[in-house]
Amino acid sequence: MHIAEGFLPPAHAIAWGVASAPFVVHGVRSLTREVREHPESTLLLGASGAFTFVLSALKLPSVTGSCSHPTGTGLGAILFRPPIMAVLGTITLLFQALLLAHGGLTTLGANVFSMAIAGPWAGYGIYRLLRRYDVPLMVTVFFGAFVADLVTYCVTSVQLALAFPDPSSGFLGALGKFGSIFAVTQIPLAVSEGLLTVLVMRLLVQSSKGELTRLGVLLSGRRNRTETEAVAR
Amino acid sequence: MSRNTKVNVLLLLVVAALAVLPLALGLGDHKEEPFTGADGEAETAITEIEPDYEPWFSPLYEPPSGEIESGLFSLQAALGAGVLAYYFGLRRGRRQGEQRARERDAEGAAGDAESGAGDAESVSGDASEESMAERS
Structure with missing residues (x-):
């Protein structure tokens, strides 16, 4: 659930737009480089974008008695690293803002920042961290997707609390209010997203071993691989 | 059903249960309008905090009815799922195609090897064994 059209004051809308733009530009560059150097990954890129499309169209009921939807950004962040997700997430948000009046053009910058930048980076960070401690792949994938989803909505709550601090209890009061609307609602949905991402990753391990090895998700001789990968980057 | 498929089905069942439980347990009953969107609730919260706030921009296009909107949402999901x-x-087809090609090669090689064994010079047998070795 994104911030609705016109619901951020102009100064905030512009600031978030300015904050997001470099990430998206950098993402477009990474995306074109990836497609140029590895044309065979175009299909998997499309599948990652498609996963975001499906999940962010699924409005699910939650324990708070309201509905929200997952983001689907964790999968692409784990497969292709977060910069590419900045682009795929922005495309999804644009589709929803233009055709569904869901989210909006004036709030696009803020929504891109939460869903296409902060979420993917947080999820990817957790994924890498857990990988380092030799946690089984599917567990790291679950937490990567879970965190990417949940952080998205925590950031949304912070964005709204910054724009609309409570007159009596200030920023923290408003954060509690928006957090209880967005973040708490999101917890079971983030679990669902984690499970669905694990499902897709299991199918990918079955069907696209070569691709996953090239992307460094499946490691043969784990230590060496991570090191060479780190050097390459 | 293989163990793999069982795990996948189990994952889907847990996701379905997570979606159905809030409805089955009536967790939306305390609300005037149960299970509305969190974004709508946030709009209400904003007007509570700042009663004078007016959205300063409205969507360029708004689906004229709930039906059209849900239709467009399903279009989005359908595109992604497609x-x-x-x-x-495609992956499955390719994998099966490769496997079949391998089987055909293996059969052909086995046939060659048999006929080659009868042959004193067994040229074709050697050749196919070589190509087998290369492949493996």
Whole structure:
């Protein structure tokens, strides 16, 4: 659930737009480089974008008695690293803002920042961290997707609390209010997203071993691989 | 059903249960309008905090009814699901094709080897054994 059209004051809308733009530009560059150097990954890129499309169209009921939807950004962040997700997430948000009046053009910058930048980076960070401690792949994938989803909505709550601090209890009061609307609602949905991402990753391990090895998700001789990968980057 | 498929089905069942439980347990009953969107609730919260706030921009296009809106949402989901299904279908097809080609090669090589064994010079047998070795 994104911030609705016109619901951020102009100064905030512009600031978030300015904050997001470099990430998206950098993402477009990474995306074109990836497609140029590895044309065979175009299909998997499309599948990652498609996963975001499906999940962010699924409005699910939650324990708070309201509905929200997952983001689907964790999968692409784990497969292709977060910069590419900045682009795929922005495309999804644009589709929803233009055709569904869901989210909006004036709030696009803020929504891109939460869903296409902060979420993917947080999820990817957790994924890498857990990988380092030799946690089984599917567990790291679950937490990567879970965190990417949940952080998205925590950031949304912070964005709204910054724009609309409570007159009596200030920023923290408003954060509690928006957090209880967005973040708490999101917890079971983030679990669902984690499970669905694990499902897709299991199918990918079955069907696209070569691709996953090239992307460094499946490691043969784990230590060496991570090191060479780190050097390459 | 293989163990793999069982795990996948189990994952889907847990997701379905997570979606159904809030409805089955009536967790929305305390609300005037149960299970509305969190974004709508946030709009209400904003007007509570700042009663004078007026959205300063409205969507360029707004689906004229709930039906059109849900239709467009299903279009979004269908597009995504279509691409995902295409991806996995293509991969599966390719894998099966490769496997069949391998089997055909193996059969051909086995046939050659048999006929080659009868032959004193067994040229073709050697050749196919070599190509087998290369492949493996």
